[in-house]
Amino acid sequence: QQQVKQSPQSLIVQKGGISIINCAYENTAFDYFPWYQQFPGKGPALLIAIRPDVSEKKEGRFTISFNKSAKQFSLHIMDSQPGDSATYFCAASKGGTSYDKVIFGPGTSLSVIP
Amino acid sequence: DVKVTQSSRYLVKRTGEKVFLECVQDMDHENMFWYRQDPGLGLRLIYFSYDVKMKEKGDIPEGYSVSREKKERFSLILESASTNQTSMYLCASSSPHYGYTFGSGTRLTVV
Numbered sequence: 001q002q003q004v005k006q007s008p009q010s011l012i013v014q015k016g017g018i019s020i021i022n023c024a025y026e027n028t029a030f031d032y033f034p035w036y037q038q039f040p041g042k043g044p045a046l047l048i049a050i051r052p053d054v055s056e057k058k059e060g061r062f063t064i065s066f067n068k069s070a071k072q073f074s075l076h077i078m079d080s081q082p083g084d085s086a087t088y089f090c091a092a093s094k095g096g097t098s099y100d101k102v103i104f105g106p107g108t109s110l111s112v113i114p
Numbered sequence: 115d116v117k118v119t120q121s122s123r124y125l126v127k128r129t130g131e132k133v134f135l136e137c138v139q140d141m142d143h144e145n146m147f148w149y150r151q152d153p154g155l156g157l158r159l160i161y162f163s164y165d166v167k168m169k170e171k172g173d174i175p176e177g178y179s180v181s182r183e184k185k186e187r188f189s190l191i192l193e194s195a196s197t198n199q200t201s202m203y204l205c206a207s208s209s210p211h212y213g214y215t216f217g218s219g220t221r222l223t224v225v
Contacts, residue, residue: 009154034213043118043204043216044157089156101147101172102214106156 004092006105013112019077021108023090026071030092034102035064035075038087047088048075080112117141118217120205126223133192135220137205144209146188148172148180151202151219163188195224 005024013019023033031052036044050057050064050073057064063076077084090105121136139146145164149157149172159172161180169180177199181189188207192199205217 006156036214041218043206043218044214045216046213049213100145100208101159101162103159104149104157106154 004090004103004105006090006108008108009106010109011111013077013080013110015080015082015112015114017080017112019075019080019084019110019112021075021088021090021110022072023074023105024070024072025092027092028071029094030103032093032095033064033066033073034091034093035062036089036091036104038089038107044087044089077110080110082112082114085110085112118205118207118215120203120217120220122220123218124221124223126225127192127195129196129224131192131195131224133195133222133224135190135192135203135205135222137188137190137217138186139188139207139215140186141207141209141215142185143207143215144185145207146182147206147208147214148178148188148190149204149206150174151204157204160190192222195222197224200224 034049035047037047038044048059048062052068061078066073088108091102093102118139127133147162148160151157158174163169163182179191200223203220206214208214
């Protein structure tokens with residue numbers, strides 16, 4: 001019930017292409033879904049987040065799509081760039097924010113090749 | 115900018131040693147967390163704390179303990195290090211306004 005599933009484990013995309021990472025959760029008490037981006041040698045940093053009252057949130061080239069009935073959400077990176085190469089974690093928490101403890105997915109290693 | 119500082123980037127310890135990992139945050143955040151990061155497993159919560167001298171177990175507390183004597187400092191203790199505790203350890207702090215901020219991590223190798 002506490003688990004957040006994430007796929008694929010790794011992803012290789014051509015520069016300019018669309019990167020898509022999918023996540024699923026079981027616990028319907030989760031009400032805040034952040035995505036974190038981690039570069040080598042750094043801690044994860046918040047990229048974008050969504051609450052279940054909306055089905056989509058866009059910030060620049062990054063878009064979260066949320067399907068509450070299916071308990072699934074995904075990250076789309078449009079016009080992917082080599083600088084986007086990083087590990088991406090989807091996550092979930094309760095309380096409407098990431099103030100409380102956050103449950104992370106296993107991560108997706110994204111490589112964007114020129 | 116909120117800063118979460120972990121005292122060591124790399125540590126090598128021997129099996130059976132007592133290991134202290136230190137974490138300090140400079141923004142007066144109430145909540146602090148310790149995660150370990152392993153390939154294919156993501157980040158798993160070890161312990162967290164909502165206040166000074168308060169601690170709660172996360173999903174994988176076995177073999178670990180924590181100490182929070184001051185609001186800004188949260189220490190992770192490996193009572194008797196074992197090789198299966200070789201991992202990347204990440205500390206984070208959070209507040210209602212800022213959410214999570216992570217440190218850069220400590221890569222611990224137990225030999």
